[in-house]
Amino acid sequence: MPTAARDIPQGNGHSDSLARTVSNSFGTLDLSTSPTATFHSPQSSYGGHQKPSTKQLKPFQTQDVKVLLLENVNKTGQDILRKQGYQVEALKSSLPDDQLIEKIRDVHVIGIRSKTQLRANILKHAKNLIVIGCFCIGTNQVDLQYAAENGICVFNSPFSNSRSVAELMIGEIITLARQLGDRNNELHNGVWNKVSAGCWEVRGKTLGIVGYGHVGSQLSVMAESMGMKVIFYDVVNLMSMGVASPVHTLEELLRQADFVTLHVPEIPETMNMISTAQFDQMKQGAYLLNASRGSVVDIPALIKAMQAGKLAGAALDVYPNEPGGNGEHFTNNLNDFTEDLRKLKNILLTPHIGGSTEEAQSAIGAEVADSLVKYVNLGTTSGAVNMPEVTLRSLTMDEPNHVRVIYIHKNVPGVLRRVNEILGDHNVDKQMTDSRGDVAYLMADISSVNVSEIKDLYQSLEDLGTSLYTGSSTLDGVGR
Numbered sequence: 001m002p003t004a005a006r007d008i009p010q011g012n013g014h015s016d017s018l019a020r021t022v023s024n025s026f027g028t029l030d031l032s033t034s035p036t037a038t039f040h041s042p043q044s045s046y047g048g049h050q051k052p053s054t055k056q057l058k059p060f061q062t063q064d065v066k067v068l069l070l071e072n073v074n075k076t077g078q079d080i081l082r083k084q085g086y087q088v089e090a091l092k093s094s095l096p097d098d099q100l101i102e103k104i105r106d107v108h109v110i111g112i113r114s115k116t117q118l119r120a121n122i123l124k125h126a127k128n129l130i131v132i133g134c135f136c137i138g139t140n141q142v143d144l145q146y147a148a149e150n151g152i153c154v155f156n157s158p159f160s161n162s163r164s165v166a167e168l169m170i171g172e173i174i175t176l177a178r179q180l181g182d183r184n185n186e187l188h189n190g191v192w193n194k195v196s197a198g199c200w201e202v203r204g205k206t207l208g209i210v211g212y213g214h215v216g217s218q219l220s221v222m223a224e225s226m227g228m229k230v231i232f233y234d235v236v237n238l239m240s241m242g243v244a245s246p247v248h249t250l251e252e253l254l255r256q257a258d259f260v261t262l263h264v265p266e267i268p269e270t271m272n273m274i275s276t277a278q279f280d281q282m283k284q285g286a287y288l289l290n291a292s293r294g295s296v297v298d299i300p301a302l303i304k305a306m307q308a309g310k311l312a313g314a315a316l317d318v319y320p321n322e323p324g325g326n327g328e329h330f331t332n333n334l335n336d337f338t339e340d341l342r343k344l345k346n347i348l349l350t351p352h353i354g355g356s357t358e359e360a361q362s363a364i365g366a367e368v369a370d371s372l373v374k375y376v377n378l379g380t381t382s383g384a385v386n387m388p389e390v391t392l393r394s395l396t397m398d399e400p401n402h403v404r405v406i407y408i409h410k411n412v413p414g415v416l417r418r419v420n421e422i423l424g425d426h427n428v429d430k431q432m433t434d435s436r437g438d439v440a441y442l443m444a445d446i447s448s449v450n451v452s453e454i455k456d457l458y459q460s461l462e463d464l465g466t467s468l469y470t471g472s473s474t475l476d477g478v479g480r
């Protein structure tokens with residue numbers, strides 16, 4: 001099994017005692033308030049412009065929905081939640097466990113980033129919690145299984161920073177081709193070194209993209225606009241952007257590309273996928289860029305390929321072990337090859353900043369807050385990381401005697417038959433159910449029901465003894 005990039009607590013110099021958590025670089029970034037910023041966040045579908053005709057699922061009075069946001073969640077996200085009329089408390093930092101337990105008792109929604117650990121020992125105190133928003137990429141700070149088994153849905157934002165990563169790659173391709181890192185260092189040290197040998201334009205060169213997903217495909221478009229020829233290799237058969245060409249094997253890509261850039265997930269198949277054999281297949285004087293995950297490149301083999309002059313340059317943004325905080329941690333205590341890496345020429349070493357931009361933070365805020373609102377108001381779980389993805393078109397105000405029933409339940413044999421016996425007494429307009437492991441999610445829209453019937457229905461579902469969460473669209477005060 002590959003090891004996830006590991007966060008190393010500050011001051012810990014010994015790799016043996018490292019906490020094994022996937023790192024990310026969003027821990028302490030301040031939020032953009034720049035009046036000069038020209039970027040506009042993607043329009044949120046819930047940024048105060050929700051169609052008035054859409055009926056919202058209200059397991060609580062809207063103003064009673066209590067939201068706790070920790071770790072300085074982006075203002076874009078905060079605003080979306082406030083515009084819903086929810087009671088939002090936003091704190092700049094994470095909380096020590098005792099204070100977190102006190103706060104989490106009451107809230108229906110909690111938003112966190114990478115530092116807050118929501119394990120079973122904390123979540124068991126969250127009696128009203130229905131949803132967790134991770135305003136970041138990773139979700140390993142949350143006990144996803146415990147959350148699912150207790151009817152708590154978890155959302156994150158895996159792709160909001162794809163553009164930021166792709167743009168960094170473009171910058172690095174030119175920087176490597178022109179040896180800008182070295183010239184910059186030299187001049188900072190007072191050395192004037194005007195050279196053209198081994199410096200190239202990128203126009204007409206071949207870029208080989210390994211992994212043609214969100215990042216890889218963005219990069220493809222930008223590289224072509226700079227006059228590069230783009231080839232890509234992916235395990236899935238994907239439509240090319242522009243005039244990019246797929247190749248059938250990794251080896252084919254390595255043999256053709258002047259620049260090889262890696263954008264694959266961290267899975268067993270991608271562990272050390274670029275090692276000595278692959279460096280041997282690359283063109284003499286080619287460049288390697290990795291902003292995916294640290295385990296994807298065999299870095300000692302890369303060092304050898306650089307020292308032997310096989311590669312003309314490389315750029316690394318990710319490492320097998322990464323520090324948990326900023327500081328002077330990039331030493332052999334982190335990874336035992338670090339000092340050798342630092343000595344190489346024309347190698348760009350960046351501290352996992354591929355997705356770290358103001359725009360990405362804002363987009364993450366909008367995406368996660370949207371998911372939270374859609375879940376609280378409509379019960380839809382599209383994009384959930386620990387629940388089946390279930391969605392139905394919204395109920396409208398023109399459907400006054402309709403109710404949407406949400407029933408998150410244990411996925412045990414016979415439960416659906418019993419649920420349908422209860423629903424079957426009513427006029428079910430539409431219904432969807434799906435399961436993920438031990439947890440199943442049922443959403444049903446029922447017409448021509450009154451409040452007392454809804455209460456009976458709710459009680460009957462609860463009495464089945466398999467409920468992890470039961471909610472409906474019109475029954476105020478129904479909680480957990």
Ligand SMILES: NC(=O)c1ccc[n+]([C@@H]2O[C@H](COP(=O)([O-])OP(=O)(O)OC[C@H]3O[C@@H](n4cnc5c(N)ncnc54)[C@H](O)[C@@H]3O)[C@@H](O)[C@H]2O)c1
Nearest residue numbers: 211212213214215234235236263264265266291292354355
């Ligand atoms: N440096 C950063 O700050 C940063 C930011 C965002 C994402 N990332 C990382 O970048 C990588 C790519 O992210 P993404 O959002 O584009 O992911 P994605 O899931 O959209 O795309 C990954 C692609 O890789 C392909 N793939 C999987 N296994 C492969 C293999 N063995 N060979 C070739 N292709 C393979 C998949 O089919 C998919 O098309 C991920 O590892 C992600 O964690 C890093």
